[in-house]
Amino acid sequence: MSSVADKSVTPQTPLALTPEYGLWDRILILRDQLIATKRFQRLAASLPIFRSISRSRASNLFDVMSGFVYSQILLACVRLNVFNHLKNGPLNLEELSRVTHFPMRGLQTLVDAAVAIQLLERRSEARYGLGALGSPLVGNDAIAAMVEHHTAFYADMRDPLALLSGSMSERNLGKYWPYVSDKDEDQDSLKHQESVAEYSALMSASLPLVADEIVDAYNFSKHQCMLDVGGGQGTFLKRVHAVSPQLKKMLFDLPGVAQLAAQQLAANPATREIQTHGGNFFTDALPTGADLITLVRVIFDHDDERVLTLLASIYAALPSGGTLLIAEPMADAPDAQAMGHAYFGFYLLAMGRGRPRTVNEISDLLKKVGFKSTQTVATKMPINTQILLASR
Known part of the structure; x- marks a missing residue:
């Protein structure tokens, strides 16, 4: 099987100089190779003209890596009903611990993390209030239902290569949505309310x-x-x-x-x-x-x-x-754009x-x-x- 990499390219031939690529592709290849070098990365971080771009991209990459942690911070806040507890005004840690019935030590870690990702904000007198991303979650049963539901999705994402290759033996989302199954017994079950109640309730919420x-x-x-x-x-x-x-x-x-x-x-x-x-x-x-x-x-x-x-x-x-x-x-x-092929691409793959x-x-x-x-x-x-x- 041949590929672009096979055609008239020796190990010594830079990809940007091969005739299979157009001028713009060659420019992008040179750019990618330059940015990938440690020397350029250090230089960009030290020059004021590039420093903000360099920091922004490093932050974006870290957010991609840390996305699962952020989602679990949100899940913990939803399960403790933190946003609704703060809807009438900020509370200090002791007050928040009392209404959530959760120990202060763990709650301190959670609220500090929630502040860091703009779910909460620090207010005067060591109190915590709703942040820019937390305010829309007050009384929002639709988002809360989806946040809870994602625990099944994340379980399927624990090994993305197994999911992509089709070698994952059992998928949680496939079981959650019974209508995706082609088995006769699963299709027959869809005639009964008890078999469709859970996923139908999520759809409704x-x-x-x-x-x-x-x-x-x-x-x-x-x-x-x-x-x-x-x-x-x-x-x-x-x-x-x-x-x-x-x-x-x-x-x-x-x-x-x-x-x-x-x-x-x-x-x-x-x-x-x-x-x-x-x-x-x-x-x-x-x-x-x-x-x-x-x-x-x-x-x-x-x-x-x-x-x-x-x-x-x-x-x-x-x-x-x-x-x-x-x-x-x-x-x-x-x-x-990330919602389409990134989020739904993997969600539907896990679903089956x-x-x-x-x-x-x-x-x-x-x-x-x-x-x-x-x-x-x-x-x-x-x-x-x-x-x-x-x-x-």
């Missing part, structure tokens, strides 16, 4: 982060009827109902999840008219009658073949001129199915099943979700 973005960005009132496919326990539909109560609404999800949704929706007189349908959207036909179908955080869980099957089913269920709205984190999110996709990749899949045109809708927080519309 974390969905407001996405639902609010969609409702703020898109006008649902121009439609007559919507069908939310993979709608979970109805959290998104309830949010849409608050702004467009006149819109007829339907939900489709796995039988066990649809049963939970029916119970949730029936508990509120305002939403009890929402219809729920149970089934498998890869094998069962979708309900018809909706001029808007929504997929909220659905397709990135599945491979291209399955996504094409689902999109074709949606295309068949929509009338001419109908609209499909896809909302989920996408790989090319503005100012959040799916991949992060760019807007263009999703658009290509839509066109393959017949959708005529696609367009994006801007959201305030692309890191939470991006929106792509497709017209039948």
